Amino acid sequence: MLPVVDNGDISPMSLKSNYTQGDKLLYTCRHGYTSLGKIIYVCNKNEWVNIRNGKCSRKRCELPADIPNGRFVIVNGTDFVYGATIKYICNKGYQMVSRLDTRTCLVGGWDNRLPHCEELSCLPPATEGNIIVDGLSDFGGPLRYGHRVQFTCNSPGLKLVGLKEVICKDNGEWSGPLPRCNMVLKVR
Numbered sequence: 001m002l003p004v005v006d007n008g009d010i011s012p013m014s015l016k017s018n019y020t021q022g023d024k025l026l027y028t029c030r031h032g033y034t035s036l037g038k039i040i041y042v043c044n045k046n047e048w049v050n051i052r053n054g055k056c057s058r059k060r061c062e063l064p065a066d067i068p069n070g071r072f073v074i075v076n077g078t079d080f081v082y083g084a085t086i087k088y089i090c091n092k093g094y095q096m097v098s099r100l101d102t103r104t105c106l107v108g109g110w111d112n113r114l115p116h117c118e119e120l121s122c123l124p125p126a127t128e129g130n131i132i133v134d135g136l137s138d139f140g141g142p143l144r145y146g147h148r149v150q151f152t153c154n155s156p157g158l159k160l161v162g163l164k165e166v167i168c169k170d171n172g173e174w175s176g177p178l179p180r181c182n183m184v185l186k187v188r
Contacts (some may be wrong), residue, residue, distance in 0.1 A: 003041050003048045007056040009031040015035045019043045029056035032082035034108055060080040062107035072103075075172040080105060090117035092170045093145030113184035120145050122168035130154050130181045143168050 008027040029038035039054035054055050058081035070090045077084030085104045098115035121142030135149035147168045162179025
């Protein structure tokens with residue numbers, strides 16, 4: 001009986017109908033597997049002997065690349081070998097802008113391109129004309145995660161109704177509804 005090599009097959013050139021002392025069997029690894037050296041069995045006294053203790057192991061991929069403002073986790077497998085899948089996750093305050101966020105170790109290396117995380121931001125708050133907004137950037141562009149803006153009314157006859165401050169959250173939304181200024185009614 002011919003020896004079985006996990007994830008390997010006998011090279012067709014090694015196959016014969018009868019084997020005698022000194023005959024060799026050469027094995028090749030299946031798709032996605034590799035061996036450090038040749039896997040050879042030799043017929044010795046009617047038994048097959050593995051002369052190099054060779055075996056077929058999953059092909060390794062290089063260490064996955066890191067991405068700015070994100071990280072990866074293994075979601076399928078336990079090591080960076082053929083068939084393993086990693087998923088990239090953006091840091092807090094960033095969102096995935098790539099269509100694909102996973103990569104799988106294939107025969108030729110990692111598939112898909114490195115994904116990209118983009119910083120989340122909030123649009124400047126749209127308020128009524130009688131509210132002063134403090135904390136806006138000079139150029140009027142989007143405001144980063146964690147940015148705070150404060151509100152006051154532009155006249156002593158107005159009273160702020162609602163939050164005095166909101167913060168840009170990690171989902172690109174403000175932490176609460178925007179306030180308004182109402183007229184103060186004077187009691188006589």
